[in-house]
Amino acid sequence: MSDRAEWLDQRLAAAGLRRTGEITCPHDRPWGTVHTAPTTGGPVWLKAPGTGTVFEVALYELLPRVAPDHALRPIAVDVDRGWVLLPDGGTTLGDAGTDLVAGLVTVLPQYAALQRDLAAHTGALLSYGVADMRPETMPARFDEAVAAVTAGPEVRALRGTYAKWCARLAASPVPASIDHNDLHPRNVFLDGDRARFYDWGDAVVAHPFASMLVTAAVVRARLGVGQDDPAVRRVRDAYLEVWSDLAPPRELVAELELACWVGKVARALIWDRALREQGHDQAREFADAPRQHLAALLADGWSDLTEGE
Template identity: 40%
Template structure:
């Protein structure tokens, strides 16, 4: 694939963000790597690229002769593990994820096949009820359980450690490093720290083993190629964490579509695969409440994973505000049910 191949560029709301795509030498190397990756599978590009540039990724849709398009993705250093993680997941839990066509772990590049219908598009085309979200959460929980034995291998790939024991330190780093927090909000968060430490200790004591947390699992981050089957992708925000942290984003997105009454139903569907380890329903639900609140730290961290040239631009300022907003969600009560006396 030559550097003079045609392409269109979508920058979304981040017109001022700087990515490696602007560097001719980087772009030439990336296009050559894509061509080699396609050739290794007997494929070739056929048509202009559609390039999406964001402060946290370069994503290009590459039309391919005789089959669906493939996708090139480049991650910044903070999420450069994504290609290697995607390849490892394809070995460990192939039923649940995409198998990459090529990965360059050192450069944070990956080449991915088409995954079928995006769940978001299915929701727009069809009348889909909450039961579909229940199914995807059960499947996702089954995948997390299968990955428990691989947590150290996942961390060795560079996936950040966000286990409960690590979260108080992460909290301190995020609060200290966020310039968008107003003084009053910073004070509120600093006063919360003793309770946060207690929440982390209680969550760890409940004994659910750590696993992989996608950290941003919504309807645009999974495919629904056929009834009853879901394929999870886009692992750039992932952490090694308490698995129940994953529920927050998914359940909130479903509640936006069906109303808050769906929350408890989705929680219980997600917990079904975790009920055979001897823990009571009350213990699992308590763990969900704690993980729900603490999961916002993973979201706050993810907003800082930008390409090195991006900080200081107008676009990055809005990302700091998003991170601050996530931190302030620590002050919100979990949505499922009233807490008994003595609990937050």
């Protein structure tokens, strides 16, 4: 920790800040470690992603340039060491006491706008090491996931159908972009009506609509409703409105559902990657997550997942 503490103090000094208390470690997971400390400018957060998610550090250089209104501006970034120092983002949507659906209706159009801005930067995202989960790559990714979790025959039998889904998405007028891949209310800071999105360690380059897989699953779990409930449709439609110039509403809805079906494989693979990080006892807690996400391909609906936030 001494190297990180020294770096943190140096970066604070360069920003005109000073640490006023001890550094603590509230999060230590297979996919990354987070330290926090009080300073003269408020709490700060030093994130050290794991080897599979170190791309997040470079991402924090890109996001403030491309989407400055919707990303935290880091105090310091060290791509070589894989560290990023962030200011405190304030209150998350999950902790704000805001009505969940109303809050998502406010923030999801902003997230979609961020995705549209980032669509022109997929080459940079891939060069950072963000996983390539674009539709044309996903049949091979399906094979990778099936092998990684030793999937049963029912899942394996979906291979042909899954490839057809991917081909349909690959022909879409909706461009590939970033998919946060864990877009739930506690990964969104809310300042008035302005949303800022963070914790990008699960992010992939994919059909952007796959982002709604986790969001819809959280809404359903929180409200205890089905995927055709008006609350889920309201959240979905608020997100899709930003894409309405690209296709008629009915086609966008169908494409969103298809992207979420395809995105279940990406979720399985990202969990598998996280659990391959070494030296973390916490990995046992989540050991079955990759298999559960892949098994969600056998569920009844596009937004069915075994876990939300």
